Amino acid sequence: xxxxxxxxxxxxxxxxxxxxxxxxxxxxxxxxxxxxxxxxxxxxxxxxxxxxxxxxxxxxxxxxxxxxxxxxxxxxxxxxxxxxxxxxxxxxxxxxxxxxxxxxxxxxxxxxxxxxxxxxxxxxxxxxxxxxxxxxxxxxxxxxxxxxxxxxxxxxxxxxxxxxxxxxxxxxxxxxxxxxxxxxxx
Numbered sequence: 001x002x003x004x005x006x007x008x009x010x011x012x013x014x015x016x017x018x019x020x021x022x023x024x025x026x027x028x029x030x031x032x033x034x035x036x037x038x039x040x041x042x043x044x045x046x047x048x049x050x051x052x053x054x055x056x057x058x059x060x061x062x063x064x065x066x067x068x069x070x071x072x073x074x075x076x077x078x079x080x081x082x083x084x085x086x087x088x089x090x091x092x093x094x095x096x097x098x099x100x101x102x103x104x105x106x107x108x109x110x111x112x113x114x115x116x117x118x119x120x121x122x123x124x125x126x127x128x129x130x131x132x133x134x135x136x137x138x139x140x141x142x143x144x145x146x147x148x149x150x151x152x153x154x155x156x157x158x159x160x161x162x163x164x165x166x167x168x169x170x171x172x173x174x175x176x177x178x179x180x181x182x183x184x185x186x
Contacts, residue, residue: 004150009139009162012169015131024124026131029117030138034145036107036114040091042141043105052140054133054154055081061096062088069098073155128178132166133158 018025032039042048044061058068064085071079079099087095094105104119116138122130136153143150153161171178 003143003148004153007139007143007150007153007161009136009166012131012135012166012173015135015170015173017127017174018119022124023121024127025119025121026127026134027117027119028131028134028138029115030142031110031113031115032142032145033113034142035112036091036109038145039107039114039116039141040094042145043094043107044088044090048144050152051144051149052137052152054137054152055098057083061085061094062090064088067096069096071099072152073157124176125179128167128170128174128176131170131174132163135166135170136161136163 014029016027018027040062042052046057046060049061050056054073055069055071058070061067064087067083067085069081069083071081081097081099083097083099085094085096087093092107094103096103101121102119104117106117108115108117118134118138120130120134133154136158140150140153167178
């Protein structure tokens with residue numbers, strides 16, 4: 001049995017919503033046991049992003065400028081978003097656009113580990129989906145950095161890993177109704 005076969009995401013925690021008018025931003029906070037420099041590399045290096053992130057970049061994200069982010073597992077075919085890395089200050093701050101949304105990653109040293117904070121503005125009707133998806137991605141990131149890789153779990157693959165349970169838990173936590181679940185494909 002592999003680590004992936006045993007993986008079950010924990011309960012929905014470490015998330016909140018910031019509301020500014022009609023703009024909703026998902027904020028996720030994770031404490032990782034890995035140094036900021038290691039987390040930074042996993043957030044910016046295309047080979048490492050391929051282990052855990054929901055997209056593949058056309059280049060390293062460690063410097064400002066244009067980049068294409070190819071969404072993985074997005075039906076019916078991969079979607080490519082023309083994106084921009086706005087700020088990249090190793091190993092503490094990374095900001096970029098993806099699919100018309102803004103993402104901001106802050107890394108803060110905590111002892112020998114890192115407090116990771118992610119801000120992602122998501123259409124409010126789908127903020128629970130984003131929370132569940134990032135929850136799983138960050139779990140996969142943590143396993144990858146610990147040398148116990150699970151392999152990327154994104155798109156429809158996440159359904160087999162309690163994604164729907166997480167969506168419901170985040171909906172309750174945020175006080176919103178989750179959108180209908182997409183149909184499962186064989």
